[in-house]
Amino acid sequence: MSAITVLGIETSCDETAAAVVIRDADGKGHIAGEVVLSQLDDHSAYGGVVPEIAARAHVEALDTLIEEALMRAGKHLRDMDAIAATSGPGLIGGLIVGLMTAKALALASGKPLYAINHLEGHALTARLTHGLPFPFLMLLVSGGHTQLVLVRGVGDYERWGTTIDDALGEAFDKTAKLLGLPYPGGPAVEAAARTGRTDRFVLPRPLVGEARLDFSFSGLKTAVRQAATSIAPVNDQDVADICASFQNAVSRTLTDRIGRGLARFKTQYPDTKAPALVVAGGVAANQVLRQTLQTLCDTDGFTFIAPPLALCTDNAAMIGWAGAERVAAGFAPDSLSVSPRSRWPLDASAQTLLGSGKRGAKA
Numbered sequence: 001m002s003a004i005t006v007l008g009i010e011t012s013c014d015e016t017a018a019a020v021v022i023r024d025a026d027g028k029g030h031i032a033g034e035v036v037l038s039q040l041d042d043h044s045a046y047g048g049v050v051p052e053i054a055a056r057a058h059v060e061a062l063d064t065l066i067e068e069a070l071m072r073a074g075k076h077l078r079d080m081d082a083i084a085a086t087s088g089p090g091l092i093g094g095l096i097v098g099l100m101t102a103k104a105l106a107l108a109s110g111k112p113l114y115a116i117n118h119l120e121g122h123a124l125t126a127r128l129t130h131g132l133p134f135p136f137l138m139l140l141v142s143g144g145h146t147q148l149v150l151v152r153g154v155g156d157y158e159r160w161g162t163t164i165d166d167a168l169g170e171a172f173d174k175t176a177k178l179l180g181l182p183y184p185g186g187p188a189v190e191a192a193a194r195t196g197r198t199d200r201f202v203l204p205r206p207l208v209g210e211a212r213l214d215f216s217f218s219g220l221k222t223a224v225r226q227a228a229t230s231i232a233p234v235n236d237q238d239v240a241d242i243c244a245s246f247q248n249a250v251s252r253t254l255t256d257r258i259g260r261g262l263a264r265f266k267t268q269y270p271d272t273k274a275p276a277l278v279v280a281g282g283v284a285a286n287q288v289l290r291q292t293l294q295t296l297c298d299t300d301g302f303t304f305i306a307p308p309l310a311l312c313t314d315n316a317a318m319i320g321w322a323g324a325e326r327v328a329a330g331f332a333p334d335s336l337s338v339s340p341r342s343r344w345p346l347d348a349s350a351q352t353l354l355g356s357g358k359r360g361a362k363a
């Protein structure tokens, strides 16, 4: 099979992004041109993503960004083999903008359209960056999702664990908010935790010890609130200690949950020569979390793969790449009548768990 060149479009949350990705005949991938416009400044005053503001910002920026990505790649629309756009899960307004733009381009150029599940984009990124063979495990930790997924092949996923309440990024954001730290909370909590004591507050580690591989973080957030209230008014050192204790509880929880996942993988795939755990999502920026996962993988004989942060957070290269993988694997293009879906589980057989992905906004 010859090289496949795909235009990718991502508009599911608060990043507007376009990219041109090439999958070589031998399966190697590279990004020919990409551009990501973060809307962080548009939303930060509200302490979260405002769907209407996001949709309008996508409309204003997307056409220019697509031109920019093509220009950076030195390509034209006619050079594309396919057009791939995120069509779920995410904020419906943004999804409509991206998918309708992709449909218009596909119709005008006669190129095939691929409607991509945003989670598939995250799941396949390590094949773009590291050429990782199937099967492998992927931990997605973002503002809207916390999932442990078995990636068996293109379009072949099994969700092993998900959050039954808050996503991990959401827990960081809420913890930050109630301690008076700025949005987004993750980086602020991590920074504050650097000068804090991890053992000053004993916070809960929900679901630790249970055989199921799900996650729960809302109890942790409540415990943080109680800890803060019990010593109010809090000074900077108190905030640092609470943040450090919070991160410590998260670390312990992940070690237990993911450790069980790695063991299950080994049981199911005893012959995999180099088993791997890939991390994705904005929380993957957290150094304590990375170190926790690295140590866990070292102990259990897994390779720990953390793609560059710009490819862990939302981007269009992963969507273009997922499109290229679909073309290469022989999947038929989607019809121009395909609809965006605000909810779209990667694993169709997985049950919806109470509260999981309830914001449905971020992936």
Ligand code: KG4
Pocket (backbone or CB within 6 Å): 013, 141, 142, 143, 144, 145, 168, 169, 170, 172, 173, 184, 185, 186, 187, 190, 281, 282, 283, 284, 285, 286, 287, 312, 313, 314, 362, 363
């Ligand atoms: O993947 P992402 O950029 O956006 C979506 O959720 O789509 O993830 C954003 C989340 C936010 O909740 C943010 O607080 C969290 O990632 N985050 C972090 C760190 N940097 C970003 N959480 C913990 N530590 C960090 N350093």
Ligand code: ZN
Pocket (backbone or CB within 6 Å): 118, 122, 142, 281, 313, 314, 362, 363
């Ligand atoms: Zn995402």
